[in-house]
Amino acid sequence: MVLRAEHIHKSFGKKKVLEDLSLEVHPATICGIVGENGSGKSTLLKILVGEWKPSKGRVEMKGQMGYCPQQISLYSQLTVQEHFRYFGAAYRMPPDALKDRQEHLLDYFNFGKYRSERVAHLSGGTAQKLNLSLALLHDPDLLILDEPYSGFDWDTYTRFWDYLGQLKKSSCSVLVVSHFITEKSIFDRIYTLENGRLQ
Template sequence: MLRGVDLELFPGQIVALVGENGAGKSTLLRILVGLETPDLGELRRVERVGYCPQEAALYARLTVREHFRLFGSAVGLSVEQINQAAEELLDQLSFAQYADSVTDELSLGTKAKLNLALALLGEPRLVLLDEPHASFDWDTYLRFWELAKLRRQDGTCIVIVSHRTDDTELCDQVYNLSNGKLGRVS
């Protein structure tokens, strides 16, 4: 249960959210994205939020490209914008060879790439990532951080739930969630 969480996020920040399993990190992200409602308090959001849940929200029988079309149209992108964004993200995360593969046939790591790419569609100003790179190989993990730094330069705020201590060194702010309370670590 979350108690008195006070979190202010700014453009161009990468923020790490750490804490023990069950501390409420995923719940906090679901509240921030609007999937859960807080019992008390006030929440102010930017116009477009990208969300990468821990469990990939993918359709087994759709191809990677079809996912881009579906999610891209849901955020109001034109066909041309969807195609351009898809090509860029497929290249940046190095999984273009799977563009026409059915999701059911993808490895766990490739599904994680797709899950992340869908959260980045439409260039959201706030991106909430719940352990986005848990299934990534080392090369993809490095590509992820290159992409995060590029998005930060564009003024995007990125919040990453992570259990990796080396991640926190790459972040502007680190918050620890413990016993339902959020404390700033750095």
């Protein structure tokens, strides 16, 4: 397994959002999580990546992880290229490997022409491409994505699903929260988050 969450509980005050939720993600698999607005999908992902502590329960992870949050978290005054440099340093990537990955992602998601643009001046969809590319930059073993494509145009949207298929072939596992699961065939498992648990 690459990720195991056991008996996760999370409450905000009296509001119980997650109740005794358990989940296991295996190598080279793609899992989807669907569920209505407010069902707790983003809360679950924040706990899985360690951003929030669960009220009870534990999370175990193997290997490197990449996370693309639902709320774009970028620095408005930095350019696209500066983001790659900053995240590459945080992932401790050698300069040549960083440059290769950066060029590949800029090309694959077709936003190379914005490399010198500050994030404050990017369109919503382009900022989302950068948000996703930063999660993919270091070739993680597990990718955790929270609705990463709502602003994508159709071509980028289909490329996104193709990319997930390629990642799976290269043994990466993916956990993706999505409202529209159109590409059902790519998934090994689709969970529904309901009443605090995955069904």
